[in-house]
Amino acid sequence: MSAQEKYQTLLELANQNGTTYELSEGDNGTLVVTGVAPSEEAKTQLWDEYERLDPEFRSNDLILNISVGQAGGSGTTYTVESGDSLSKIGKHYGIAWKSIWDANRDILNDPDKIYPGQVLKIPV
Amino acid sequence: MKIKVLTVFTLALALFLSACGKSDADLAKAANDKLAADKVTGVTVAVKDGVATLTGEVGDITVKNKAEASVKSVEGIKSVTNNLTTKPLPVATPSAPDPALTAKLNDALKAAGCSGAAVAVSNGKVTVTGEVPAAKYVTCVQTIQQAGITGIDNQLKKGK
Incomplete structure (x- = not known):
């Protein structure tokens, strides 16, 4: 099963909660999800789903790099x-x-x- | 006489077709309309005997699933064979060269209260060892994954 298949519910959730993301492939087939969530809450939902699919995050097949967009932001x-x-x-x-x-x-x-x-x- | 035979034949044919429901061509059109309405592009639908086969290349697995669900919801489609493929992913690039990434990770870990974690970076891939308090574990993993890395070997221990 590819990492995309394994984490499809996470990606579906991102589509639903307004997180924009891009996918790329890292080391040895690792799925790299780089995105921006509309709120802290949306980001937490994604991490909760990640934890559900891969308790303790030890499969080393996903890198979830989600930042929270705007709302004042860090001002860069x-x-x-x-x-x-x-x-x-x-x-x-x-x-x-x-x-x-x-x-x-x-x-x-x-x-x-x-x-x-x-x-x-x-x-x- | 000839006309009568033709009329009977035409009527019989019409009856036969309506009994069968929509034709494959109608179903294919309905499926394409549904996909367009659901904003799914890049999918080719072929319908034979009410079975839809999807081919083409889409962005990611969520689009593949959505296309299947859309076509399944079309009345008259008996089943869907999903032969869609997903676009090959671009190669991930680390956000910084290894030494800079190491420094960035160490700073971020320290700021997040994860100073028990040790990282070694090689070509964007991070090996994490050490031990952090169990309550901090998720935060520490998040901190590492958000640094712009392209691979991970997570050996971080949960301590007290």
Whole structure:
């Protein structure tokens, strides 16, 4: 059974509770889930489900990297430079481009259009 | 006479088809409409004798499951063969080179009250040893998994 199958209820839960995530594959088939939850509560739900599926987290087949988005946040910002894209900036901070997009809907109209000098909120 | 035979035949055919319910083509259309309504894309549906076969590549397993549930809910579909595949995942990249990641992990663990945990990082993969209070265990595991690592070997012990 693949890690995706094993943790499918966790991913379904993320879709339901408004957590945006991206999947990647780490060491030896480890499923790496990088995402942003809308609240502490949503994040706790995901960790509870993780614990239900893998008590004590000793299977070493999932890395759940969920941060809690916005709501004041830690106040990290990034000033766009020429040649940047949301996915490039996301990679720099190790977060999904979507979470940057979600955090900056107030100033962005199109995820493909960012301009040098714009100051983006980084939900880390 | 000829017309009469044709009429009877046509009526018989109509009766036969309606008794069978919707045709496979109708079911395939209904299934596609349902998938579109549920915002599932990238799925091809073929229907034969009321059995739907799904093919194509989707983002992740949740989309695969959703597609199956959507098509199953279409009236007249007897069963669904789910041959959808999930997109190969990109390779995870560590958030920092090993020494920086080690420093980041140690700082975060200390801040979280997990100083009993020891980490060794190799190409983004973290081996965790040591012992932390049982009440702190989940917090410590979270702290490690949130540092931007790409592999884990969790040997952390739960102490008192």
